[in-house]
Amino acid sequence: MSYSTPIADQKAVLTHIIGMAQLATHERFASADDDTVDAVLEGAAQFSEGEFLPLNRSGDEQGATLKDGVVRTPDGFKEAYQAFVEGGWMTLSAPEKWGGQALPLSLSAALMEDLNATNLAFALCPMLSFGAIESLLAHGDDALRERYLEKIVSGEWxxxxxxxxxxxxxxxxxxxxxxxxxxxxxxxxxxxxxxxxxxxxxxxxxxxxxxxxxxxxxxxxxxxxxxxxxxxxxxxxxxxxxxxxxxxxxxxxxxxxxxxxxxxxxxxxxxxxxxxxxSGMRAMFTMMNNARLNVALQGVGIAERATQRAVHYALERKQGFREGQSVTISEHADVRRMLMRMRALTMGARALTYYAFGCLDRAEIGDETMGYRAEVLTPMAKAWATDVGCEVASIGVQVHGGMGYVEETGAAQHLRDARIAPIYEGTNGIQAADLVGRKLGLDGGLAFDGLVADIRADVRDERLIALSDLVEETASMLREAGGDHKAAGAYPFLNMCSVLVAGWLLEKLALAMDAPARTKAASEFFNSVIVPEAFAQGAAAGMGADILYAVEAEALA
Missing domain, CATH: 2.40.110.20 (Butyryl-CoA Dehydrogenase, subunit A; domain 2)
Structure with a gap:
């Protein structure tokens, strides 16, 4: 099937959540005018669909090989990577001094979503370079920067x-x-x-x-x-x-x-x-935090690709009847439920992850509060968006039925590729531990509490208001909990927080004057189905660790 980059959805997030027009009023991002943003979004879509997408299936089948110490990538990869470098795509968000275009990170996030959606295995190569640039800028000496930064920024090295x-x-x-x-x-x-x-x-x-x-x-x-x-x-x-x-x-x-x-x-x-x-850990974490948000984009990209594939299949596959008429499976309520869940989760994950990048952009122009907020959002985006990628890819297989379980349709590859994202760059369990162990207390607790307060003041849906209250109560409980009890509640708490932030951002998108019907439907589905599921996470977050250690680990074999 063909893949169509969701430019309209990306532009909506950049407009209504990131506030790209406002960012462009600052001299640091003056080049991010509306025409440039549109050109980047359209160009990134054309490049990823034209260069990376055709190599996804063949790259999966051929794989990388090692012989006599030499690693060879699949056929076509070298030429496509050279096109990536020559197109200047690696340079989007880097400083002009080192050959970059000084555009916002939130705009380069759209590029990385596109690359991940069309060929996640290929996109991993440039992904780590973004973090290396950040690390060298923050911690490298002048000699290292002069020797290596321009080459890394260009993508040549x-x-x-x-x-x-x-x-x-x-x-x-x-x-x-x-x-x-x-x-x-x-x-x-x-x-x-x-x-x-x-x-x-x-x-x-x-x-x-x-x-x-x-x-x-x-x-x-x-x-x-x-x-x-x-x-x-x-x-x-x-x-x-x-x-x-x-x-x-x-x-x-x-x-x-x-x-x-x-x-x-x-x-x-x-x-x-x-x-x-x-001081290596400090320098490496500069790179790793960038990588964690880019891994979140892997979840977003795979979810988008799997959703489009599932919808395309459901619209073509004829099975059964509805109201006496032969229909495609897209007309059956259970399939429609799956497709709606896929779309709502994907849009929520995109909104949350782009918002985290947008907070980094705000920090870059001097907003310290948004810098702290980005730190709070990073473990949520990395963990929840990659979990979403896995869930959506798995649902995509289910929509295809038996055809999803065989490699012919491509649905299985999305699930296989997505499964690594919750593991590397810090497992999602580590992200949850980071949220409750470090980020709840960041800036004296104001970073997290300020986020929840802003959401509470802005949301309109009563279900999101109630969830914000529960998140606030659970945060207070976890701050007082002991080590094992805090760790036991960390993962469900992260899920609660992520759903709250994503639901808030989806509501903002749905309330925009130019919001299409599917965005409004996705927001309503999210609040009707995903948000109530987050309430159940509250009980898990507060259960403590005693039940986890009720028997020895050997008894679980």
Missing amino acids: PATMNLTEPQAGSDVGALTTKAEPNDDGTWRISGQKIYITYGEHDLAENIIHLVLARTPGAPDGTRGISLFLVPKILPDGSRNDLVCAGLEEKLGIHASPTCVMRFGEKDGAIGWMIGPEN
Whole structure:
């Protein structure tokens, strides 16, 4: 089936939720006038549909391959990535000083949604570079910026994130990769990293690795971690001491090479420290928070693609009768229920995720309150939008019936590809723990409480008003709860909060003068079905941990 980028829906969010016209009045985003926004949205749609979409199915079937240390991406990927670079798509939100266009992050979010919808495995390559740019801008020294930023901004040299080791997954503090100082100010990196997305490939002549490692005598845990820039190709043109030792065989995103990387098998991989020694986690979290919001866009993109595919199939597949007439399955109430749920969740996830990017844009022009709000929204967007991606893709398979379970229709690939998003860049359970453990108390609690207060003052639907009251009460309870009890309620609480924010934003879209009928229907369905489900999450958020530890873990086998 053909895919049609939802430009009108994207423009509505940018207009009525982000307030793009108001952003453009600030000199920082003066170039984001209405004509430019329209040109970017239309151009991004044309590019992603024309270059990335045709390679999605073939890339899934062919996959990335490794032979003699060389990783080859599927046929057509190299040419499509070159078109991406030549089109300047990597440069949208980067500063002009480094070759960027200085447009809002919320506008570049639309591009990434398009790339994820048309070819999620391919979109992973540029995704990590956005975070690397942020990290170098915030923490890199002038020499590193001068040498590498322009190339990363252009997309010529894509970047990676190297955190995970066999014994150090979510517990990053357990990593053992070493960094030994050289006399010239460089460092020699040695160790193994796993699950490195696009750690090696044939799309570019150089790859810029951001690597976490320990310096001699560093403190234990995360307090003793430093961040290093380790290029595949050194400034003198020689190959650095790093190699891809293997590719993971995965459930989905087959075209994306997920690499086992070994650094320093000979003399040590040469790297440069980013930021102060033992401050690597701070620098890496700058990159990771950007990546988490971009992973949220993976959920949005997959949900949109799966929804369109399901609707297209339902409109063509004739089965059964309604009111005495032979009908397509789209006319049956249960199928219509599924399609409405898919559309409402997708629109809600888009609104929430774009809003988080929009808050970052506001922070960029000096609104500190919106900066704090972006921090509160990040775990919600990452967790809820990726859960939505999985749920919507799964419903899409169901709409197709037996045809959804076979690869022929493509519905199964959406589900396979979507399933990784709740896992990487911090599992969704970690996002929930972050929300209750850190973000509830951010800025003395004002960041979270201010968000809920703004929603409470703005919403009109009584169901959203009642949910805002319940979220407020549950937040107060969790702030007082002990460790295990707080952790036990974290995930349902995150879901409650996410539904509240998404419902609020959908209502704003539905109340706009130019709102189409489907937006109004999606908002009403969301408030009638999704919001009541969030009330049930309140009970789960307050149940405490005792029931979880009522028996030993072995008894659950």
